[in-house]
Amino acid sequence: MTSQARRPNAEGGAEGPLVTVVTCVYNAGEYLRPSLLSIIDQTYTNLDILIIDDGSTDDCFDSVQDLLADERVRVIHQANASKPVAINRALDQIRGEYYAIQDADDISYPTRIERQVRALLNGLHLAAVFCGNELIIDGRAMAPVFAPKGEDDCHSEIRAFRMPALDPTGMFRMSLIGHLRFEPSLQVAETYDYILRIGEEHPMIVLGECLYAYRILPNSLTRRAPAWRKRFESEAFRRACERRGLRFEPECEDRGHRSRNSLLDNNIAAHFIRSVLDLRRSNHRLSALRTGWQCASLHPADPHYYKALAYALIPPGVTSRLRRDFLAIPLETTK
Template sequence: MKVSVVIPCFNAGDQLIEAVESVLAQTYSDIEIVIVDDGSTDARTQSLLREHAWPRVRVILQANAGPAAARNAAIRAATGEFILPLDADDRIAPTYVEKAVAAMSAMPEVGIVYCKAMKFGAESGPWALPSYTLRELVIDNVIFVTSMFRRADWEAVGGFRESLRHGVEDYEFWIRIVHLGRHVVQLDEYLFFYRIQPVSRTTGFSSDRSAVVSTYAEIFRSNVDFFARNAEFLFEHRFGLYDELALYRSRYGPIDAFFTQHPSLRKFAGCLRRLLIRLTAR
């Protein structure tokens, strides 16, 4: 079974080299790599993509349209039965594709195969995402984008939703694949390496509450049937949060009330907290 690794690239520079080399080092041989340059303006990236000599690699150029559009363009040009997205600044372990293909081939009802992830860069250590369950997926995304799926399922759900320019377009994509009735398998190994950068599309999205709210609202409206079918999970989570808030108030409510009555002390406590953070960061 041929695997197409699709890499959207925007000003990734030398980080792209690491990503591509991690794919070329795979123990599984029937692989092609499709890179979509999503309107890069960086001279190093442009030169690298123009002059590369990587085997089994095709480069497609397009005006900047976002990662979802770039992935869709790459998949349209791909010839593999199985698809594995990889962001241009991340890496995969040498056996990831081989083990993911084995899981997909063994169980035709499986629509998504992923693994455990290790962070590197500005942070290091395991990426402590909750394990996949349908309940967890209803609440929020627990599957990173570098997960294998079937091209046929990509066609069935209409690809990645390109209007989700800010982020979590992979979450919406996984929802639609799971809603087809497909199963999800997580390999019990650290086979994906997720680069953490001080400033990135993800950090910008997370800090913009308006963008977060509008994005998740669009995901909800576009997948009402999925969320309605699994509404019990949403309300279990909601009322669980109410219980946690009630417990917090029972424990710390008197302290909050005290600081409300003495705003100068609240301000002092805030200054002290910031000072302690700076001291411990040194």
């Protein structure tokens, strides 16, 4: 982490600082191979790919044996101990000047690492750079979110107890945040807590590009047990209030949920609304309509899921006014 930073060449290449990409794996099944391939095939090649196997019991590692032969890949096996414990073990083994997160079932698009490295090299005071993302639902990529956010925008999000972007899209500067660790007691919302702590002390930005695909797993534990999930989210919120000298008011946390379905899926409709707004802002009206319809199709009998379609249809002037109100909805897409 003390080596001199060098700029990546036009193709990314191995001319820039070393980046450690951390992937925590627990029974990732068929998704591990495409996820790992998406990192191995990055245009930026100066990578240290660190995989923590958190006690997987399926055969997911059988499908990537040939990929593990890549000299940039390291694997550490451990008994199942929870994701925050696994990430903390990875943080103790970081070799790069920067580190990025890659969920074991998600996809990073080819230029993700290159673009984030360039942003960190151009902003030596930045602790983190995030990017936009889309969702993978039933094998289909949809609902890209790609609005840029500057330092002031991100600071405002953090002050409002919101993450500026989806947590696994982050790349972090170790010289500024390398001492921080994830809170082991938060089995869910550990990255929410971590990113709030970083943002309270350091500047960060969000690139205006969709460079990551986040896979929605409808049968995951966090979606089948919303009350269990909410308990950890509430604790992370309480910790943030305590750090800021504010009174903890848990009733404020439910403002983004509008139906039983939205509680079960972490208000995924909010992501679709953001996507529609970004597409409308970029004059992609047909794509906005398609995204709104995809959201409505998730739960055709639930009016909450038609809001994205409404945003796609209403006049731009009305959209601008509603957008200001919509920004109060928290960003939530925990697996």
